[in-house]
Amino acid sequence: MGTHVVTGAASGIGAATRTRLMRDGHSVIGLDRHAADVVADLGTADGRASAIEKIRAESGGRLEGVVSAAGLGPYDDAVAIARVNYFGAIAMLDGLRGQLEAGSEPAAVAISSVGAVFKELVVGKFVEACLAGDEDTACAAIADCDGNTAYVSAKHAVALAVRQRAPEWGALGIRLNAVAPGATQTPMLERLHADSVLGPQVKALPCPLGHSGPPEELASAIAFLLGADARYVHGTVLFVDGGSDAVVRPNDL
Numbered sequence: 001m002g003t004h005v006v007t008g009a010a011s012g013i014g015a016a017t018r019t020r021l022m023r024d025g026h027s028v029i030g031l032d033r034h035a036a037d038v039v040a041d042l043g044t045a046d047g048r049a050s051a052i053e054k055i056r057a058e059s060g061g062r063l064e065g066v067v068s069a070a071g072l073g074p075y076d077d078a079v080a081i082a083r084v085n086y087f088g089a090i091a092m093l094d095g096l097r098g099q100l101e102a103g104s105e106p107a108a109v110a111i112s113s114v115g116a117v118f119k120e121l122v123v124g125k126f127v128e129a130c131l132a133g134d135e136d137t138a139c140a141a142i143a144d145c146d147g148n149t150a151y152v153s154a155k156h157a158v159a160l161a162v163r164q165r166a167p168e169w170g171a172l173g174i175r176l177n178a179v180a181p182g183a184t185q186t187p188m189l190e191r192l193h194a195d196s197v198l199g200p201q202v203k204a205l206p207c208p209l210g211h212s213g214p215p216e217e218l219a220s221a222i223a224f225l226l227g228a229d230a231r232y233v234h235g236t237v238l239f240v241d242g243g244s245d246a247v248v249r250p251n252d253l
């Protein structure tokens, strides 16, 4: 039992994760742009810094878990997506690492996406700048792209950022993993389905199990990755997608 931070806690996967962790007996500091314990805009450096300080005040400087779920959808502006979905998400992981180090068996989970496997859409220069932590260059590299390209590229970069942190975080005793959701029944998916361009593309994503996932089932996977049953799971990307990834790239790992 311990204190967990969940970003994006006001809606969808973040809200379901908050509920699940509280049901499991943890205390949860929810963060969002509205309706949360900590209200902050993760799209800005000031918002991220003030969130980290407010969380320190609430947690007493000690965290057992962080879930970086806040995100914009592929229908949003490309630069805003880069700032929130990559830089905001990673800033929370890196910025809360010191508080996790003070935990007893700490773990963190980032949210990627099954979209991250569509490598033909990934903008290499953007991903390089993300991984170098260069927000200005990354935003310039993605500014002329559509939201879907930015979304896929940012989610690809998030998965790589998790993998690349495995040595350093592991040495500190903090497990870090990513979940890559497939189509999940949240307000983001509703908005995607309603989009005349993106809706048909999302609906065409093959899914062997034949249905989208309830956010509670994403929360189950996240709770697993945070908990003692996943003590030897580190630096991995867990697809929770009804089998979509396996169909899209059956010959790749």
Ligand SMILES: NC(=O)c1ccc[n+]([C@@H]2O[C@H](COP(=O)([O-])OP(=O)(O)OC[C@H]3O[C@@H](n4cnc5c(N)ncnc54)[C@H](O)[C@@H]3O)[C@@H](O)[C@H]2O)c1
Binding pocket: 007, 008, 009, 010, 011, 012, 013, 014, 031, 032, 033, 034, 040, 041, 042, 043, 068, 069, 070, 071, 072, 073, 084, 088, 111, 112, 113, 114, 180, 181, 182, 183, 184, 185, 186, 187, 188, 189
């Ligand atoms: N729903 C899906 O099908 C799906 C699939 C793959 C990945 N994901 C990812 O899962 C995560 C959760 O998505 P969801 O479907 O629950 O979406 P959602 O829209 O229901 O919830 C996202 C939450 O993030 C918050 N948020 C957005 N921008 C923010 C900012 N600048 N600062 C703070 N909070 C901010 C929103 O206010 C909202 O409460 C996202 O990272 C999303 O990209 C979702």
